[in-house]
Amino acid sequence: MINKMKNQAKLDKERTLSVAEAITIKTHKKVDEEKAEANEPLLFQIILRLVRRSASFIITATSRDCLLALIMSNIDYQGLNFGVKLVEEGCISNLLDIASEVDDLKSSSSMEISNMTHSLVAAVLEKIYSCHDHDKVRERFREETQKYLDAKLRNPDMDDKIRAAKMFVVLLSGPAEIGNSCIGQTGMIEMILAMASSDEYAQQKAALDAIIAAASKKDKCTAIAKLGEKILNELRESKNEEIRLRALVGLSKVSSVGSTDASIRPFSREANVSFARDCRAIISRPTPEFKLKQYAIEALAYLSFDGDVKEELVIDNQALEVLYETLTFDVNSPNVYSILNIFVNLTNSYDKQEHAPELIELAKFAQQHIPEEHPKDKREVVEMRLEQLASTNLVPTLVQLANVESKAAKELLARIMNALCEIERIRGRLIQQGAVKLLMTLAQGESKPPEKSCLLASHALARLGITINPEFVYPGQRLIAVIKPLKRLLSPDCTALQNFETLMALTNIAQANENARSHILHNNGFSLIEALMFEDHEMVRRAAVQCVVNLIREPQMISLYEAENDRVKYLVILCSEEDIETVKAASGALAMLCQVSEKACERIFSAKQWDEILVVLLSNENLELVHRAAVIINCLVRCSNQNLAERVFESKLFEVLVAITLLDTHSVPDVIKNLAMDCLKEGKKRNLIKDVSNLGHIQENDNETKAN
Structure with a gap:
């Protein structure tokens, strides 16, 4: 009351x-x-x-x-x-x-x-x-x-x-x-350490709390490690368990000052592993006091930056189960943040600063400190760790935290899930464990710019939809609901990897049904995809064009390409790219577009080197490209505007078409030969070329000449 x-x-x-x-x-x-x-x-x-x-x-x-x-x-x-x-x-x-x-x-x-x-x-x-x-x-x-x-x-x-x-x-x-x-003033650290060395509980407790708080800065950690290691180790043996654990947290925090830099070790190499074993022993007790467990978990959160600590913890099923139980016991407990940080460290899903090789060489020359990666943080080791975690109850436990209110906790959840979803071979298991439900909840949000948790969750959703049928990954209405968060990752502010993997997921979703394609294009969707078709990054550009291929038959898309612009021209230009997959996608988009739009056929000629590009496609050793080119040319010669057909037969394309019909049947599929023959017949029908009915006789004469 x-x-x-x-x-x-x-x-x-x-x-x-x-x-x-x-x-x-x-x-x-x-x-x-x-x-x-x-x-x-x-x-x-x-x-x-x-x-x-x-x-x-x-x-x-x-x-x-x-x-x-x-x-x-x-x-x-x-x-x-x-x-x-x-x-x-x-x-x-x-x-x-x-x-x-x-x-x-x-x-x-x-x-x-x-x-x-x-x-x-x-x-x-x-x-x-x-x-x-x-x-x-x-x-x-x-x-x-x-x-x-x-x-x-x-x-x-x-x-x-x-x-x-x-x-x-x-x-x-x-x-x-x-x-x-x-x-940081002169004498303050020394005063606090002097209090810690006292026999009075109140002084020890206050001093240790101050040491734990101060150990966030490298200079303070250096001073504490230099002046207070002996004091903290003595307190670690205290009869008072609360003091003993506070000392353990202080030592752990000071010891992990290097974070992911394995070269910075205030104490011996074995110290972190020893501290972590003590922490795991405490949290694995049948009925540890809440406060004591909290200290042990906090210490473990700092220590879990160390690769050796990660490897021991990930195979300690008893400690992991205790962490899972603690996570779900009270979602608003301060332990939740610490435990999620432990799993962020285990999955290496924290932000990593990439350094260009040139800058590393320059730093070596200037004798500057270069961060070192722990041997057990190599990519192949991390992947094994992720697989091991996926085989435990980690994901089902995280699913129970879907409605947590803390923004920081949401971001940590999204980081962990995104790291797990990166491993292709465990994606099916993640889906079975309920990962999509959790990620869909985390990906919701209307704030601008989007929350970090929304972007990370959206990226994880995209990864799940790349290698598995989207209709299985996002069943029912989720297939439509997932499109909105995915489109956030098409922003130029996102990384190239986020752009690329999202485009691949949207490409797969676009294959599902007309409703899905409509939602992708809705609310400026095509503009976002089209902008990425001009990216310098080859793989992003390719993925954007592949996405367009699966959307091209939509009436909205046809209207966009029929309008007075250079969209068709750009597709033609993309057909001259060095990347074969980009060429396949661009030529495929052109082939489908030309089959449904004569205006698009007319736009092909706006490209200055249209004939040279089509000749290269039609005479390519890759039969998929030859097939696409044959479809495009077939559409051009059948247009009601006879001028288009005239331009085709006036170019070198005519000779290539004839050559295709004369090639050995085994080297060219019948479907391509038939398309080439149809083009020639259409040219004869329009009186643009001479009779083609004797091409077979010409081929026989050529074969006889070669035999002689």
Whole structure:
């Protein structure tokens, strides 16, 4: 009942602010600037009092969290932008009072805090800092923070130093630039390590939390590894399991500072594997405490960048099953993000920076550091790891997270699935396990630009539709529903690989039925495909032309190619490409188009070298190209406009047609010879060439001449 009343009070305040700002709560639209400006003095006083009140020691933890959430939602740069004014009014000290509150240090003036309070105050501080849009006001924020910190550190009371360590943790998870500035000052790391070496639980706990938070930066990790390795290893043997696990997380985070760069190892090569084994042993216990399991999972998330750790974890079925169970136990648990990060590392689906060979050579010459890939992160090893994971309950577990709300978690899910879908031989198994359902959910979204999770999920869907019949991959209405997310990947902002694989999937979908083709072309679909026909990348260009082939018979497409433009001309030009598959696709599109449109036939002659290109096709050693060329020419000579036929028979094409009819029957299929003969007969019918009935006699005479 009390919580209900507090939530109602928070809602009432929110409505008051929303009315003053002219915001509709349901739509969360941008504030009405005129109305907000008129009410600015009142609004600022409300926010100011909320900030002051949030630091009161007489209110409950729930009330404090409600106030912080309300402040956070009303001070950002796109909202009221009161951040600078709040700093000028000295509100930073109020928020830092909350940030430095420690559960283990209770007194008559202590505040009640929940497990969410520090996260909320970190978010408020970050929002306030984001309102500072130039160096001068940022410096004021930093000075106010430093002033508060110095006051804590000057006090000989050890409790204030514990509170200062807690403040570091909050700042590093909020305005990290300020947090790194504070903890990076001379003597700070040494002070924290000195606290860690104390025998007091509160000091050890606060110091270890600060070390874990600070270990995100390479310079801090280097200092901690150099000065604190012995201390952390001693704490790893502590009798207090919570301290022991915190030390393990700290060591793990420092040890993984190199991320994917195998050359950076603060500790010995075996250290990561040893730490990971301890973590797996903890999470595999029958009934580990939730907090202890959380620490072990967090440590494993950092350690799983190491190739040796990945190889051991992927075959530890007991540990994997525990991770799967933990994932589905509570989808909003903080463990979800850490576990998903573990699987992102196992699948190597994190962003990788590609370096051109020339740049690597230049870096070597300049004696610059070059990141090294772990031997067990080679492509063939990663593929084996992906196959191993696909044989476990990973995908069915991830499917249960389809409706997770966190954007970060959605992106991690999409990364894992995209990496799995890249392996062709396991795609069928993924479909059976429900991958399409998960990916369709992740691929939905209307934001512009699209969320990273939407793009990754769409790419995974495309990969599934390349090698398996799309009607099996996307049964029923999914075949139509999948087209929209796939078309997002035709954007020039996407990678060439995304363009290429999406075009191949759409090519397969276009074969399904007329409804699918119509949806592909709907809403500017052809323009997106056509733009990729002009790409410099040969494989993207080829895939775009192949997609056009499967769409070309649609009435909408015929109209587009019959219009006054150079589309047909470009198809003719593409027939002169060096890539044989592109030529097959372009000539196939022309052949199908010419069979249904005389206007398209007329457009062929707009290409300057139309005759030379058709001669090359018609005399090609590839019989598929010869067949396509014969169909095109047959259409040209049968057009109602006799001028087209005249131009064909005036060119060298006439000689090639005659030669085809005279060739040995075994070297040319009958269908091609018949097409060539039909062309000649049509020419005779229109009195454009002489009688062709004696071609057989000419062939016999030629054979006799050769025999003699």
